[in-house]
Amino acid sequence: MAKKEQAPDSAEKRVIIRTIGMKKLYRKGGQETAALRGVDVEIYTGEFISVMGPSGSGKSTFFNMIGALDSPSEGRVFIDEVDVAQLTAEELAFLRCRKIGYIFQSYNLIKYMTALENVTTPMAFGGVPDDDARKRGMEILGLVGLRERWFHRPIEMSGGQQQRVAIARALANQPAILLCDEPTANLDHHTGQEILDILQKLNKECGVTIICATHDHRMMNVCDRLMWIRDGSIERIARRDEVHVELAGID
Amino acid sequence: MKHIDVQPQPVLSFGRTFAIALRGVQYRLFRALVTVAVIAVAMAFLMNILSESLFKRVVAVAVRDEIRVSRQADHWIARLSVPQTAEEVIDDLAAAEPGTPASRELARFSGRDPAAIEQAGKQAAQAREYFRFFDDINYGRRRVLIGNAAGIGIFERLQDPEAQARFFESLGQMRAVRFIATPDGFRAFLASWPALREVVAAVREGQRQGIGQLHAKLDGRTVMAALADAEGAFGEAVRQAGFVLEPEEATSLAKQIRLSEHRHFIEDSLNVPEVRKAVAARKDVLPGDVSLDMIWGLLGHPDTAAWYRDLLAQHTSPPPGLDGDRLHEVARARGRSKLMVRAELITMGTGGGFMNIGPRMTWLAFVSMLVCTVGIANAMLMSVTERFREIATLKCLGALDGFIMTVFLIEAAILGLVGGVAGTLIGLVLGLGRMLAVFQSLLLELFPGGLLLQAAGISMVTGIALAAVAAAYPSLRAARLAPMEAMRIE
Ligand SMILES: Nc1ncnc2c1ncn2[C@@H]1O[C@H](COP(=O)(O)OP(=O)(O)OP(=O)(O)O)[C@@H](O)[C@H]1O
Ligand SMILES: [Mg+2]
Numbered sequence: 001m002a003k004k005e006q007a008p009d010s011a012e013k014r015v016i017i018r019t020i021g022m023k024k025l026y027r028k029g030g031q032e033t034a035a036l037r038g039v040d041v042e043i044y045t046g047e048f049i050s051v052m053g054p055s056g057s058g059k060s061t062f063f064n065m066i067g068a069l070d071s072p073s074e075g076r077v078f079i080d081e082v083d084v085a086q087l088t089a090e091e092l093a094f095l096r097c098r099k100i101g102y103i104f105q106s107y108n109l110i111k112y113m114t115a116l117e118n119v120t121t122p123m124a125f126g127g128v129p130d131d132d133a134r135k136r137g138m139e140i141l142g143l144v145g146l147r148e149r150w151f152h153r154p155i156e157m158s159g160g161q162q163q164r165v166a167i168a169r170a171l172a173n174q175p176a177i178l179l180c181d182e183p184t185a186n187l188d189h190h191t192g193q194e195i196l197d198i199l200q201k202l203n204k205e206c207g208v209t210i211i212c213a214t215h216d217h218r219m220m221n222v223c224d225r226l227m228w229i230r231d232g233s234i235e236r237i238a239r240r241d242e243v244h245v246e247l248a249g250i251d
Numbered sequence: 252m253k254h255i256d257v258q259p260q261p262v263l264s265f266g267r268t269f270a271i272a273l274r275g276v277q278y279r280l281f282r283a284l285v286t287v288a289v290i291a292v293a294m295a296f297l298m299n300i301l302s303e304s305l306f307k308r309v310v311a312v313a314v315r316d317e318i319r320v321s322r323q324a325d326h327w328i329a330r331l332s333v334p335q336t337a338e339e340v341i342d343d344l345a346a347a348e349p350g351t352p353a354s355r356e357l358a359r360f361s362g363r364d365p366a367a368i369e370q371a372g373k374q375a376a377q378a379r380e381y382f383r384f385f386d387d388i389n390y391g392r393r394r395v396l397i398g399n400a401a402g403i404g405i406f407e408r409l410q411d412p413e414a415q416a417r418f419f420e421s422l423g424q425m426r427a428v429r430f431i432a433t434p435d436g437f438r439a440f441l442a443s444w445p446a447l448r449e450v451v452a453a454v455r456e457g458q459r460q461g462i463g464q465l466h467a468k469l470d471g472r473t474v475m476a477a478l479a480d481a482e483g484a485f486g487e488a489v490r491q492a493g494f495v496l497e498p499e500e501a502t503s504l505a506k507q508i509r510l511s512e513h514r515h516f517i518e519d520s521l522n523v524p525e526v527r528k529a530v531a532a533r534k535d536v537l538p539g540d541v542s543l544d545m546i547w548g549l550l551g552h553p554d555t556a557a558w559y560r561d562l563l564a565q566h567t568s569p570p571p572g573l574d575g576d577r578l579h580e581v582a583r584a585r586g587r588s589k590l591m592v593r594a595e596l597i598t599m600g601t602g603g604g605f606m607n608i609g610p611r612m613t614w615l616a617f618v619s620m621l622v623c624t625v626g627i628a629n630a631m632l633m634s635v636t637e638r639f640r641e642i643a644t645l646k647c648l649g650a651l652d653g654f655i656m657t658v659f660l661i662e663a664a665i666l667g668l669v670g671g672v673a674g675t676l677i678g679l680v681l682g683l684g685r686m687l688a689v690f691q692s693l694l695l696e697l698f699p700g701g702l703l704l705q706a707a708g709i710s711m712v713t714g715i716a717l718a719a720v721a722a723a724y725p726s727l728r729a730a731r732l733a734p735m736e737a738m739r740i741e
Contacts, residue, residue: 069647070735082257089652090259096734097260097649108644108738112278121271125649127261169648 016177016209017043017066021075024061024232035061037232038075043211048203048222051213053229059213060105060181062229066211067100067179068092079177097125101170105181105213107162109154115141115165116150122172140168143198145191159186167195171202178202180212184219196222263654272661282634283666289630290670291677293623294714298678300616301706304601304608306686309699311598314591321588323500324478324507331465331474331489334458338382338402340451344368344375352495359493360457361450371450377440378406378447384431392428395421403451406444415441461492479512481505513573513581517550518543525566533558550582590693597689606706624717631663631721635729636740642729643738652730656723663722664715671714675707 024036035058043049043066053059064070065077068084077084079095087095096102109118116137123133141147144164154162163186170178180199184192200222202208212219220226226243228235276283335343340357347354349369358368385393385405396418400408409415419434430437468488469477477485481501489496496504520526521543531538534545549555557575601609605616642655686694729737 064735070733080257087257088259091257093260093646093649093651094258096647099257102647104647108640108647110641110644112274117274121645122648124267124271125260125263125651125654130267173649 014045015042016045016080018078022065022072023074025073034232039234045209046207047224048210049225050219050223051227057229058232059229063179063181067102068095097122098173099176101175101178103166103170103180103183107166109162109165111154114151114153118165119168119172126173140171144168178208178210182213184216260651268657269661272658276662276665286630286634286666287670289626290667290714291674293626294671294674294710295678296619297623298675298710299682300619302679302682302703303686304612305699305702305706307598308601308608309697310594310690311601313697314594318591318595320503323504324511327504328474334455337451340454341375341378344372345379347372356495357454361453371447374447380431409441465492479505479508510584520563520567523566526562529562547582550578553579627717628721631718632725635722635725639729639737639740643734646734655730656726659722659726660719663718667715667718671711675710
């Protein structure tokens with residue numbers, strides 16, 4: 001993995017995710033809910049960005065769109081300057097498998113697989129041989145503190161443990177982008193901090209772009225920028241130092 | 252910094268796909284067992300129908316000849332007692348291929364040459380078509396068209412020009428009735444009817460004379476008694492009277508007649524009080540309760556048959572040749588013919604249709620197939636739809652649409668195979684058991700192994716194919732959706 005070369009505020013910022021007029025309407029039984037009402041945002045390579053917003057404001061929906069998991073009702077999404085709508089099914093699968101890691105709010109672990117198999121499945125899809133996959137899977141499980149629990153099925157684990165398996169799975173193929181939907185929501189203070197340290201390490205040392213939805217205020221201390229979503233629109237985007245200045249000002 | 256270059260995702264090997272599918276089946280073993288049970292029941296139903304029909308089919312084919320032989324005696328007694336009706340002669344004329352014994356016999360009775368008989372045969376075939384038409388239309392219409400005439404009476408009645416004109420007028424007004432020929436065709440037939448009538452009359456007259464000639468040679472015997480000598484002088488007399496009696500037929504006819512004589516003798520022996528008393532004593536019942544079935548039961552064993560033979564010798568004068576072994580043989584032949592009659596009854600309507608099991612059974616098999624399809628489709632649909640979330644997750648992790656399809660097809664094939672094999676075996680055992688109860692030993696003689704194997708193959712392949720097709724549709728649908736769209740479907 002390459003060393004981080006650019007600061008987000010350096011002169012030549014490279015855009016890795018760009019959305020233009022992105023909207024999402026959910027239709028259900030004739031009723032329409034606007035989950036996103038036109039989002040224009042640019043996220044830079046190697047950036048660690050926190051997404052804040054009240055429940056139901058559209059964070060998860062935003063993640064699904066920029067992670068190429070769902071198609072916007074209107075507008076466009078570019079990942080590394082490639083229009084997602086133009087990709088074939090195979091290319092989308094490749095993108096989801098190796099370039100983006102997802103940590104879902106509801107974990108979405110595969111029920112009939114052990115912790116280790118859950119982690120190695122994306123590796124299998126990526127063509128990693130079984131033995132290598134198992135070895136790397138154990139390493140990643142060790143990273144999230146679950147090395148001893150590799151043979152457990154999801155139902156045999158606590159919520160926090162499942163969340164850590166979900167994190168480990170997201171890291172399986174060393175993605176360039178990590179989308180985390182409340183990765184510390186079910187973890188105690190200590191474990192949460194460990195996860196934050198891992199994320200920060202990945203960001204600083206490996207240059208992984210991290211986009212993280214959270215209500216956790218510790219996240220403010222590690223991120224480069226903060227983004228607030230309210231009612232499906234971006235309310236505000238600011239650099240961390242600006243926000244800290246403000247907070248200091250209020251004090 | 253990580254750079255993104257997008258390429259197509261490689262396809263996962265079949266081995267690993269299979270392993271993942273197998274894990275899924277293992278995990279949902281209970282759910283899978285329910286699905287397997289549904290498939291098994293459906294396939295058992297299909298296989299049961301197929302196997303029973305096949306058993307019936309082979310039995311039907313096998314008993315046909317034996318039954319014809321057993322009816323030979325009745326057939327000949329009737330033939331040698333009275334001439335046939337005009338309609339029967341027409342049937343024979345229509346059925347007689349030129350050059351066959353039947354055709355020669357008709358020529359001889361009527362005193363016509365073979366060409367004339369062939370010509371008459373063609374007319375007779377038409378006449379039969381018209382008979383069938385008039386038999387099929389309803390009573391009211393028939394009444395309007397031909398009054399109360401029946402059989403050849405119809406043609407006689409329509410010889411009258413006035414009646415013929417009325418007939419065609421009424422027929423023209425009956426829009427719903429489709430006449431089988433053009434009016435001109437029927438007119439031509441009616442015009443040629445007198446010629447056919449003459450041939451028929453000549454045949455009947457020939458038969459009447461032949462029968463008269465033969466009855467003079469009966470010497471006070473009944474026709475049946477005389478036919479016991481079908482291989483000897485009486486058989487010769489039958490031939491001289493104009494009937495065609497082939498030597499092999501004479502042999503089997505004589506055998507039949509002897510068998511039926513012996514059978515009647517045994518049945519009559521029950522009316523001898525001493526015999527009845529002796530059987531009652533042996534069976535420990537009142538003489539009045541002794542039944543024929545008891546006698547046949549006794550004759551079923553060689554030892555008791557010998558005992559009965561002594562009894563008969565004491566109190567009656569048995570015909571020559573009716574010893575203990577023969578008594579036993581007659582009892583067996585009777586059992587066999589009862590089995591034949593039952594087999595004929597049960598196997599009625601086989602032949603034609605799918606695998607020659609008869610149109611009715613083909614229809615049943617088809618309906619059962621539909622039921623299977625619906626049942627299996629439902630089971631597979633449920634097991635796929637409840638897993639849309641899993642499909643969506645796998646897609647998020649980089650699974651190709653083809654991988655998801657393959658996983659579900661493999662799973663369906665496994666369930667279909669297990670259910671299909673189990674169901675086929677259950678259906679076969681049930682069918683075999685039921686048919687064994689009906690046909691007994693007859694079935695084991697004729698066991699249609701090859702055909703059953705074919706049927707088993709058909710129902711197993713059907714099970715697997717139905718399961719696969721039923722799983723293919725919903726999983727294809729789920730696989731094609733964007734992952735989050737699939738996840739929203741619950
Ligand atoms: N499948 C759906 N059908 C209809 N409406 C939906 C659907 N999914 C989300 N929504 C609506 O879209 C809006 C945004 O939902 P989203 O899940 O993105 O919120 P969120 O910011 O992630 O909230 P939370 O912090 O609680 O996770 C909500 O109002 C929600 O009701
Ligand atoms: Mg959410």
